[in-house]
Amino acid sequence: MSVMEYPATQHQHFAVFPIAAFNDNYIWCIQPESSDQVWVVDPGDAAPVIAALTQKKLRLAGILITHHHRDHTGGIDALLRHFGKQTPVYGPDNTAIHGISHPLTKQGDYRLTAGHTTLSLQLYAVPGHTLDHIAYLIDDALFCGDTLFCAGCGRLFEGSAEQLYQSLQKIAQLPQDTKIYPAHEYTLSNLKFAAMAEPDNQALASFTEQAKQLRQQQRPTLPSSVARELAINPFLHCDDARLAPILSQHWQTAADSAVTRLKLLRQWKDNC
Ligand SMILES: [Zn+2]
Known part of the structure; x- marks a missing residue:
């Protein structure tokens, strides 16, 4: 099986490249400098991971999971069968996720080792989309699962708008780069909705042109950055009042707090 190759993004100590899965998932691979071993984030499907790593002559060091949804965890068992049951699987402290060998119970600094690779990271609890959702900050790369998307955010399946608001704040406060x-x-599709919520946002309009071109060339629009999201993502604009008039008009109700604005914005997107 030949797989679509996407360019890697270079960070100081590692490179990151995506493996496409299902219709629109990316399984991000973290390849430490001068290593033939990689860590994968949220392998919902094992087959594309096995195909890509075989093609690139890479081995699997370890697995990081952000939350329990099947399209993020469904490949764990088959990857362990293929690459060995000793492969460490880090993830939320949620017994519902089959295959997690190292549950990460609290926020803070971790040093994970597997094979001959080490990842130093900061773990953030980011409940909202699900209650068990965590995000991994590795140097200047944030793996945030379904919490924040480019120009959007995850649906509220389990948490409250207040929880999602606090989680998005944690991300918004990271360094801009x-x-x-x-x-x-x-x-x-997020950009289309964002333009309805913020029709006058020039940064949003110009990034939309860029993103359309990338997708026409079948290239990922990711990674994004904190700076870009602060400029274009309406879900990160709930703190100021710019969204209040359009939300009040749409829902015929007051949109006078940040959490209310996030809740109304999310419901609007859910019904689009
Ligand atoms: Zn999810």
Whole structure:
């Protein structure tokens, strides 16, 4: 099986490249400098991972999981069968996820080792989309699963708008040049909605042109960055009042707090 090759993004100590899965998932691979071993994030499907790593002559060091949804975890068992049951699987402290060997119970600094690779990372609890959702900050690369997308955010399946608001704040407060690696290519549809919410946002309009070109060339629109998301993502604009008039008009109700604006914006997108 030959797989579509996407360019890697270079960070100081590692490179990151995506493996496409299902219709619009990216399984991000983290390849430490001068190593033939990689870590994969959220392998919902094992087959494309096995195909890509075989083609690139890479081995699997370890697996990182952000939350329990099947399209992020469904490949764990088959990857362990293929690459060996000793492969460490780090993820939320949620017994519902089959195959996690190292549950990560609290936020903070971790040093993960597997094979001859080490990852130093900061773990963030980011509940909202699900209650068990975590995000991994490795140097200046954030792997945030379904919490924040380019120009959008994850649906509220389990958490409250207040929880999602706090989670998005954690991401918004990271250094502006932090690269953001969400698990889905939802950018064009998110941009379409974002333009309804913020019709006068020039940064949003110009990035939309860029994103359309990338997708025409079948290239990922990701990674994004904190700076870009602060400029174009309406879900990160709930703190200021710019969204209040359009939300009040749409829902015929007051949109007078940040959490209310996030909740109304999310419901609007859910019904689009
Ligand atoms: Zn999900």
